[in-house]
Amino acid sequence: METRGSGAEEDGFTAHVKDKRSGVCVSHEELGSQLERLASSGCVEFPDVFHSPHLSYYERFKVYQDYILGDCRPSEVRSFMGEYLEETVESCGWSAVWRTGAFDILVEVQDVYFDDLKALVSLAEPLLIEYSAPAASAASAASAACGSPCRAGTPEATAAAPAPAPPPCRGEAEQILERSGGRVNLRELWVVYDDSGRLDRTALAIEHVRFFLGHIWRAWDEEDDDDYDYFVRCVDPRLKLYYDVLEGRIPAGLVSEYARLRSHFDATYAEFSRLRGSITEGSDAEEMEQDGAKVARGVELYESLETAKRKLQIMENPVLRFVLGYQASAGGVARVARGPRPDGAAAAHVVARSVSLATLGALTRSLAESLGAGTGGDDDRMIHFHSSLQGALDACYEGDRIVLCPGVYSEEGFCSIAESVSIEGFGVADDVVIEMSGRGDVFVECSARHVTISNVKFIQHGATEGILRVLRGETELHECVLQCETSGVTVRPKAHLTLKNCDLYGAKGAGVEVYPGSTCTLIGNGIHHCREGVLIMDFMESLYDMPKLSMRNNLISKNDGHGVSLVKPEVLKPGCHVEKHGQILLNNASGNLGQSPSLPFHEGEEEGGGDAGRATTTDLLEAEEAIAVELMNSSQTKREWRESIAAAANSEQPMETQACGTGAATETSGDLPAEMFISIVGNSFHQNGKGSFGILYY
DSSP states (O other): OOOOOOGGGGGGOOSEEEOTTTOOEEEHHHHOOOSEEEOOOSSSOOOOEEEOTTOOHHHHHHIIIIIIITTOOGGGHHHHHHHHHHHHSOSSSEEEEEEOSSEEEEEEEEEEETTTTEEEEEEOSSOOEEEOGGGHHHHHHHHHHHOOOOSOOOOOOOSSSOSOOOOOOHHHHHHHHHHTTTEEEGGGEEEBOOTTSTTHHHHHHHHHHHHIIIIIOOTTGGGSOSSSOHIIIIIHHHHHHHHHHHTTOSOHHHHHHHHHHHHHHHHHHHHHHHHHHHHHTTOOHHHHHHOHHHHHHHHHHHHHHHHHHHHHHHHHSHHHHHHHHHHIIIIISOOOOOOSOTTOOOOEEEEOSOOOHHHHHHHHHHHHHHHTTTTTSOTTOOEEEESSHHHHHHTOOTTOEEEEOSEEEEESSOEEEOSOOEEEESSOGGGEEEEEOOSSSOSEEEOSSEEEEESOEEEESSOSSOSEEEOSEEEEEESOEEEOSSOOEEEOTTEEEEEESOEEEOOSSEEEEEOTTOEEEEESOEEESSSEEEEEEOOOTTTSOOOEEEEESOEEESOSSOSEEEEEOOOOOTTTOOOBSOEEEEEOSSSOOOOOOOOOOOOOOSTTOTTTTBOOOGGGSOGGGOOOOEEOOOHHHHHHHHHHHHHHHHHTOOGGGOBOTTOBOOOSSOOOOTTTEEEEESOEEESOTTOSEEEEEO
């Protein structure tokens, strides 16, 4: 039933290990400590403590599953934890720093109560104690009352408390211990470093308990049904959640919402527990009936707890969390616009960490001109300075202007633009760089009525979402550089994007994704080294209008797939009735696509025909813009096509249920709609892996 290993082998720390140099089994005392040490960073020189900041998900997973919890139920967690500690923790004879958040005290451990997860401690010699800043004023009064100084540090002076607190005395420290009966929580003890290695297992075991109680255990776990494997249902999902947040794989909005729910649940649960205790202690049935207000409040709190618990469990589930993250990425979490200022005036915001006098002078003249100062405008108009783009966006109202001075700015999470503002780099794009360090969020999200961004270089590092998402409204980018990490620019339904004279590269997905119902205008851009250049989604016709694309004078090159790809729902092909994975490729021999009306394609001839799959509408194009549009039928495609037909014949299954792999499908009356491609003029396509243009049926 139990599937736990021996605590003596916990996390690879066996009683004896083999020396890699000699091959002889030796004890940890002979090898020395295998853990890191952390020096004190406060004003008091506490001894170094053990530090294990780099434990991975797999290390913690193995310890909790194999050595601590096994297949225990929620009601058995504390007893299993106590057994583990009894096997791994030294019961006495070691020192620790007791940290409560209000103060730090150096203590000696006299005994460990494994079942209660507590330790009996006494004050160490010499006495070392340090208060945190919020407790400094209270400590000052208490120390003055005792009147006998001892060897201890004093907290650093702050603006709120300019005079440092006097050194605390032994009597005060003893009073602190007396209030707890000398028994403190193990999770509040940081083991003092011992380079002999004798206390490695003790320090690591306490770290595992501290992490479990701080990040895995929930107040309601013991009150849930007790008929399930606690590790499988709770520990593993919460452990994954912790590391997903730590490594930035979850959108910041989802992380904030989870933290808010946790805080709300803890506060509500504490109130519910107090109320429940006041009703049950010394109350008979008649008194409880008379106390209707408490009962009603208890029911209200219980319902609130159940609602919050369900939401937390959804966020802790990896699959449902992914769905929530996708919804957030699709525009579920957006800032609410504040609109214009009450006085109706627009303001200027400058983002700069440092700026030269020459740049400042040129910037001042530019802002004065744009704000109308000195020409009948308001010369007293204020300029607001910020250290980050997000800080400027948080202070913006509709119509404001944000100027980014030359420099490199690092942004945590994503920048949400909900106000109609203009953002411009002061100089060329390569001099104004904004880097994103968060992984789980889209870089820039635009949801305002009209946003203009110019002369800025955006760089992603280790991201899992796109670099720019236009949720709604109109967004214009001019003279920008977008160095993508995953997908590029996404234009959501009913949004409008204008990309002019920009350089976009590095996307592992499409450089530009155009969704149904959206409008995208691309003028003079370079889109290169992406998986697909431009990806157009033509589906959900019952919900959205057809996407609209205008392309003029763009250079789309060196993409792995097509220069431009059109994704359409799967359709039945007359004659062969093949339903899956059909793909039409349009190749442009000259490398330039001209503006074109609907291009009907005709069914290709039999293999060997010289004009198989050739379009017959060239006469409809202007002479100088005419292009050769071909339906590609390579030898490999034909071979795959024949193999799929032969397989269908041999299996005696209906032809329409067979897939044709990645083969090119022929169409009898398929059209390339002119209402989708508003204008395609003067574009150049070079060295794209699958050609200039393709239609993918799914």
